[in-house]
Each structure stands twice: as structure tokens, then as C-alpha cells.
Amino acid sequence: MKILLVGSGGREHALAWKIAQSPRVSRLVIAPGNPGMAQHGELFPDIKATDVAGIVELATRIQADLVVVGPEAALAEGLADQLARLNIPCFGPSAKAAQLETSKAFSKAFLARHNIPTARYGAYEDVAEAKAALGEYSAPYVIKADGLAAGKGVAISPDRQDAEAEIERMLGGRFGSAGSRVVIEEFMDGEEGSLFALSDGKRAVLFGGAQDHKRAFDGDSGPNTGGMGAYSPAPVFTPEFVKAANDLVVQPTIQKMAEEGTPYRGVLYAGLMATSEGPKVVEFNARFGDPECQVLMMRLDGDIVPLLLACAKGDLSQVPAPSFKPGVVITVVMAAKGYPDSPLEGSIIRGAEQDFGPHVQVFHAGTKRRDDGALVAAGGRVLNVCAYGADINEARERAYEAVAKIDWPGGFNRTDIGWRAIGR
Secondary structure, X not given: OEEEEEEOOHHHHHHXXXXXXXXXXXXXXXXXXXXHHHHOOEEOOOOOOOOHHHHHHHHHHOOOXXXXXXXXXXXXXXXXXXXXXXXXXXXXXXXXXXXXXXXXXXXXXXXXXXXXXXXXXXXEOOHHHHHHHHHHOOOOEEEEEOOOOOOOOEEEEOOHHHHHHHHHHHHHHHOHHHHOOEEEEOOOOOEEEEEEEEEEOOOEEEEEEEEEOOEEEOOOEEEEOOOOEEEEOOOOXXXXXXXXXHHHHHHHHHHHHHHOOOOOEEEEEEEEEEEOOEEEEEEEEOOOOOOXXXXXXXXXXXXXXXXXXXXXXXXXOOOOOOEEOOOEEEEEEEEEOOOOOOOOOOOEEEOOOOOOXXXXXXXXXXXXXXXXXXXXXXXXXEEEEEEEEOOHHXXXXXXXXXXXXXXXXXXXXXXOOOHHHHOO
């Protein structure tokens, strides 16, 4: 098989690492890719993930048997739709189905329409109207930009004054067109985790769970980020919770999307809050989470390619359900100083490409190679240091041992990834 993988981050590096292990794959092409992915396939660094025409032309040129889309921005641009017109199988939903992620207002309306459990909400485009609506909620206030904001478009305001300021910032252009509408939600008290499912448009099979760390600094302090670390499995997802989430959220979502004429193919990421009333949807994503994908790929036992292809072709019924290795995988994100607001680019990274042993993988998330061969930072989240262990303590110890071996004065990382699991 010839596979085209779209994207350049840590999520895509993990996918490339896993896909390249498949005996079914004869050629793996990656656009645009990153330096760490070069060992797994052929890079086309000049074709960006959002260059739909360029991706479609490349898929046609290499006669791709499957296109795997990593980032949400490419889905929002309709890449899956364009490939479908050429009968090229694509792992990733259509632009309409991807609205489960790309429009929070669409997603919340869908959930409300089908009685899928979530927080009470309202959507607003006018500053005065949004401020007035705060009176319907109590502190803390949850304010979200409607569109894609790279994981940073959510604010939890402790009081009304802060919430009003956040509304002004979002509707005032802080996130560009993504913030032209805001969603205000009732605050949900509980513990959040991420549950994944693969869907062929008609049915869904569960694909494991993970827990992310969104805040920039230790103790869950600082600004929201795209994710500073993750681990899988997540203890909060007990068997009983997962069954309830599958019955109340995952299966109805796939069924109702199909009934509404927008069948969902690909991976459905359900961000769920474990509340006293059971699972409630915090958000949907239309792709693997980042950095959750990294820990899931390391835990996955067996070949991922048949699963991806079955989703893309619309029939999961003939493929064995995914299985996962026992034990725990943790990832620690190493980010450039200044992230998430203004990350420092160009600092040299040494030691990231050494052999860390069989239990550790370092995935590149925001790197580039200088002409002199030096590896340098080229983004906010730069490296994902992942480690497997028999339990959370062993995985964590291995991950942080590897972090300590990487010489990068221009970066920082949280030192408490996995604290919730350790505290149980």
C-alpha cells in the first residue's frame, strides 16, 4: 500500500512511526512532515497541510491507496471532500462532519438536539448580548471561541469581570474569525479525560482513553495550551464510565450524524467530564488529540493500517477491534520558552535523537533542521518525550530520565505529568 500522511506535528510523527511498522505499507509519503519523520517516510516539506489542491495532486501523483489526515485545519478546508470526489480513501471526516470540532455552536446544538449529555450553553456574536447572558450562569464562567483556535480558545473566568473582559477579547478579534462567535457554558465540576473511537460512518469501535494536561505550568497553573503532556490509560475512565460514555455519547453521535446526512468517518475524540451525574461532553475533536495520539500509538498492539483503511472505506465490520498493551504510556511535552503566547524559535536542541532504549520514543512536534544539520525549535510545542512502563510510576520515571538527557536551554516542560493518576 502507498499511504499519504498529512501533517507536521507530534501527532503525525506518532502516526508515521506506527504506520511505518505495518507490513502492508510499501511507501509512506508525508506532507509536509518534520525532521523526526524523515526516518519513517518521504517528506514533501513544501506542501502544507492546508494546501488542499497540493495534497490532492500529490495523492493522485503517487496513486495513494489511503490518505491519513492528522490536523483539524486540513479537515476544515474540505480535504476529505476533495479526495472523495476522486475516490481516494481518506481517514478523516468531511468538512460538514468535522463541524463537530470546527464549530462549537454546531456541536452544542447537535448535542442538545439529540439529548446527548453536555453542559447548558448559549452562543453569541454581540458583546453586549454575551455579557448580559452571563447573568444566566454562575461563576466560574466557561467562555469558548466558536471556531478553531489551536486548543487555546477556552477561558475559565473566576468572576464576572474577568468573563466580560474575555468576551471582549474574543469577540474583539483575539482569535480572528474563530472568535467571531462565542459559546458560554455552564461550568461542569468533575475530572476530564479524552475517549477515542474509530468510525466508518455507520458504526464505531472504541480506541482507548487518555488524560491531557492543558495548563502550561505545574499544578495546572498558567494559560491554556494545546496540551503539555498526557498518559494512557486514564484511571478516571473506569469500565463502568466507558460503557456509559459509549452508550450515551459515542454510539448516538455516530448514529445521529449518519441520520442527518453527515456520516462521520475517522476518529472521534470525545472530551468528557466525569461528573456526579455521569459522563458529559466537554468538546468533540475530529482527529486524534495531540499529545494523546502519541500515548495511544505506543500502547496500540498490532497493525493500525487495517483500522485506518476500514474507516476510510466505510466498513469496520471485517476488522478485529483494536487491542492495547497492558501498562501505561506517558508523554511529556517540551515546549519553547514563551509558549503559548510568543514561543522562542531557533534555539538549538541537542540529544533529542539519541537512542533512549526500547521503552522511550521522542516524537518531533515543532522542529526544523538547519543547513548545518543542527536541530532547532520551530514552534511552540517542540518535542514529545514518551515512555512505556508497567505502571504510571515506571512510565513517568523513564520519561523524565529521557527529558533530562536532552540539552535544550531554550525549552521548558511541566514536571508533574501524571499527577492525578499517581494520586489515586
